Amino acid sequence: MTFRMPAEWEPHERVWIGFPSFADYWGKPLAEAQRQIAAFANAVHDSGAGEAVHLIAGNADAAALACDLVDEGVIVEQRNIGDIWLRDTGCIIVKDGTQRIARNFGFNGWGGRFDYAGDQSIGLELAQAAELSVRDCDWILEGGSIDVDGEGAAVTTVDCLLNPNRNASLDKVQIEARLRSDLGIERLLWLGDGLGNDHTDGHVDNLARFVGANHLIIPEARDADDPNAAVYADAHQRAEAFGCKVTALPSVGRFEQNGEAVPASYMNFYIGNSAVIVPIYGSRHDDNALAELALLFPNHKIVGLPADAVLTGGGSFHCSSQQAPL
Numbered sequence: 001m002t003f004r005m006p007a008e009w010e011p012h013e014r015v016w017i018g019f020p021s022f023a024d025y026w027g028k029p030l031a032e033a034q035r036q037i038a039a040f041a042n043a044v045h046d047s048g049a050g051e052a053v054h055l056i057a058g059n060a061d062a063a064a065l066a067c068d069l070v071d072e073g074v075i076v077e078q079r080n081i082g083d084i085w086l087r088d089t090g091c092i093i094v095k096d097g098t099q100r101i102a103r104n105f106g107f108n109g110w111g112g113r114f115d116y117a118g119d120q121s122i123g124l125e126l127a128q129a130a131e132l133s134v135r136d137c138d139w140i141l142e143g144g145s146i147d148v149d150g151e152g153a154a155v156t157t158v159d160c161l162l163n164p165n166r167n168a169s170l171d172k173v174q175i176e177a178r179l180r181s182d183l184g185i186e187r188l189l190w191l192g193d194g195l196g197n198d199h200t201d202g203h204v205d206n207l208a209r210f211v212g213a214n215h216l217i218i219p220e221a222r223d224a225d226d227p228n229a230a231v232y233a234d235a236h237q238r239a240e241a242f243g244c245k246v247t248a249l250p251s252v253g254r255f256e257q258n259g260e261a262v263p264a265s266y267m268n269f270y271i272g273n274s275a276v277i278v279p280i281y282g283s284r285h286d287d288n289a290l291a292e293l294a295l296l297f298p299n300h301k302i303v304g305l306p307a308d309a310v311l312t313g314g315g316s317f318h319c320s321s322q323q324a325p326l
Contacts (some may be wrong), residue, residue, distance in 0.1 A: 002096055002171055002184060003094040003095060003096045003099075003101055003169035003183075003184055004094055004095060004096070004150065004152070004183065004184030004185075004310050005092060005094050005148050005154075005184060005185070006092075006093075006094075006095055006148075006150045006325045007149050007150030007181040007210060008147075008148070008150075008210075008270075008271040008323065009132075009211075009271045009297075010052045010150055010325055010326075011050075011325065011326045012030060012075040012272065012273055012323045012324060012325055012326060013050075013051070013052065013310070013324045013325065013326045014051065014052040014053070014054055014130065014323070014324045015044060015051060015052070015053055015054070015272065015321050015322070015323045015324070016054045016056055016086050016126055016271075016321065016322050016323075016324075017037065017040065017041050017044075017053065017054070017055050017056065017084075017086065017320055017321045018037070018056050018081055018083065018084025018092060018235050018311065018320045018321075019034065019038070019055050019056060019057040019058070019062055019066050019076075019084060019086060019088045020033040020034050020037060020062070020083075020084055021057050021059050021061075021062035021081065021084075021159070021312075022058060022059070022060030022062075022083075022252075023082055025116070025313065026037050026312070026313055028099055029309040029312040029313070031274060033064070033309040033312065033313060034065060034069065035069060035309075036064070036305065036306055036307055036308075036309050036310050037084065037310060037317075037320060038057075038070050038294070039305050039306075040069055040270070040277055040305060040307075040317050040320070040321075041053050041055045041070050041074050042071045042074065043275060043277050043303045043305060044104060044270070044272045044275065044277060045070075045071055045074050045271050046071065047156075047273065047274040047275035047301060047303075049272070049273035049274035050129075050273060051272055051273040051274075051323075052075060052314075053073075053074045053075065054075045054077055054126075055070060055074055055075065055076045055077070056077050056079050056081050056084075056086065056122070056126070057076060057077070057078050057079075057081070058078070058079070058080070058081045058082075058118065058199055059078065060078060061086070062078075063076055063077070063078040068103070073113060074220035075166060075323075077127060079118075079122060079126070079299065080117070080118040080121065080122065081118045081119075081121070081122045081321075082116030082117060082118035082119030082120075082122065082158075082218060083114070083116050083119065083242075083313065084313065084315075084319075084320045085144075085314070085315055085320060085321045086122070086123075086126075086142050086320060086321060086322040087108065087143040087144045087205070087315075087318060087320065087321060087322055088110070088142035088143055088145075088200075088319070089107055089119045089120075089122050089123050090122065090123040090126060090127075090143065090322035091103055091104045091105075091123040091124065091126070091127045091131065091132070091134065091322070092105065092141075092143055093127075093182065093323075093324050093325055094182075094183060094184065095325060100132055100133070100324075100325070101132070101133050101134070101135050102123075102127035102130075102132040102133065102134045103135055103182055103183065104123055104124050104127065104133070104134050104135065104136045104137060104293075105123075105137045105139065105140060105142075106137070106138065106139055106141070106143040107119060107120060107123075107142065108140050108165075108166065110142070110199060110200050110201070111163060111165030111166055111201060111216075112165055113199055115152070123322075124133055125231055126322075129318075130133075130324055132324070134199070137182050139167050139178060140166045140167050141166075141182075142160075142203065143202065143322060144200060144203035144204070144205045144206075144318070144319055145157070145160045145161055145203050145204060145205075145277050146161075146179070146185075146204060147204055147208065147209050147210050148181075148183070148185065148210060149210040149212065149213050149214060149215070150210075150213075151184070151213045152184065152185065152186035153185055153187045153188075153210070153213075153214055153244075154179065154183070154185040154186070154187070154188050154189070155188075155189040155191060155204055155210070155216060155239070156188065156189070156190060156191065156204050157190070157191045157192065157193065157194045157201075157203070157204050157207065158190050158191070159192065159193045159194045159201050159202030160194060160200060160201040160202045160203055161175060161190075162203070163201045165201070167241050169292050170192070174321070176188050188245055189216075189238065189242045189244065190238070191204065191207060191234070191235045191238050191239070192231070192234050192235070193231050193234070193237065194206060194231070195228050195231060195263035195265060196227050196228055196231070196261060196263065197260060197262055198263040199240060199314050200314070200315075201278075203319075204230075205267060205318050205319065206263050206265040206267050206268055207219070207231070207232075207235055207265070207267060207270055208235055208239065208267065209267050209269070211247070211296045211297070212245075212296075214244050214245060215244065215245040215246075215247070216239050216244045216245070216246050216247070217246075217247045217249050217267070218232060218235050218236050218239060218246055218247075218248060218249070218250070218267075218297065219232050219248070219249055219250065219251035219252075219265065219266065219267060220232050220236070220248040220249070220250065220251060221233075221251055221253075221287060221303040222250050222251065222253070222254075222284075223253040223254065224252075224277045225254045226251055226254055227252050227254055227261045228251065230262075232251060236248070246301060247292075247296065248290055249266060249267075249292050249293070250266075250288050250289050251264060251285070251287040252264040252266060252281050252283045252285060252286075252289075253264070253284070253285060254283050255283065257308075257311070257312060262311060263311075264279070264281045264283075264289055264307075264308075264311055265279070265316070266278055266280070266285075266289040266293075267315065267318075268307075268315065268316035268317060268318040268319060269293070269317050269318060270317045271297075271300070272300075274299075274300055274301060275300055275301040275303055275304050276293060276297050276300045276301070276303070276304070277303050277305060277317050278290060278293060278302060278303065278304045278305070278317075279305065279306075279307030279310070279311075279317050280304040280305065280306060280307065281306070281307065281308055281311075282306070283306070286304060289304075290302050292306045305317070
């Protein structure tokens with residue numbers, strides 16, 4: 001049997017979304033981050049098309065608040081979740097025809113940076129609750145570090161996947177072999193650095209996303225002070241040399257929080273069954289990015305939602321979600 005990781009635009013049975021639950025992790029932005037994640041959950045649910053939305057809260061108070069913030073039909077669950085980043089702590093589900101298996105990878109807090117109770121176990125717990133067959137994988141892989149086109153191609157960054165703080169004993173060839181075996185990835189594009197000040201060591205879902213077979217979108221700097229201009233240019237060059245079709249979207253530009261440039265990115269969108277939910281940041285490029293995404297997803301509704309408070313926790317909508325394909 002040949003199992004493969006489906007592209008994100010293939011039909012979903014459900015999506016799990018982490019709900020900010022702990023003031024110790026989030027501090028002052030907690031309340032606004034909760035409202036923004038609830039708005040994300042509502043937008044996926046409102047799009048219909050049969051995708052069940054499961055919002056996962058970490059304690060009773062957060063679960064009660066989530067119930068108040070979301071629309072009827074969004075399923076709120078209280079579970080032993082760490083932080084909200086289910087893209088990285090959740091299982092990755094692969095398919096062979098109609099058969100599905102949840103791949104449960106190791107997780108070490110993004111290279112030992114964070115140790116939150118629940119992060120190690122939440123992926124298995126959610127997969128089992130969905131009655132999915134689970135297979136453990138004996139190496140560390142975060143879902144945000146790869147993106148796939150569902151037809152054998154994937155993209156990642158050297159910055160993250162070859163970082164010795166993840167799998168120090170595995171070299172490039174060995175990692176490629178494991179991705180082939182576990183996720184059905186036959187062609188792997190290695191980009192270089194990720195965005196600056198990204199505590200994930202440069203997850204690719206902030207830099208490059210597939211929107212079709214062998215078709216990537218990558219930001220480009222349209223402001224002179226964009227801190228990631230060189231990263232975007234290098235990614236474009238590598239992707240084109242690899243043989244990918246590349247479409248450029250505007251980057252957010254320089255976006256600061258507490259006086260520091262942070263990795264705000266339109267690439268951290270979530271592709272639902274009938275809507276694409278895009279983080280926006282009050283940048284002058286927001287409207288152009290949404291319009292250009294609408295051309296790439298003509299059969300989806302494009303929804304831009306503020307995500308500045310969510311970004312204070314280190315990620316955005318794609319990072320907080322993990323889908324279960326049909």
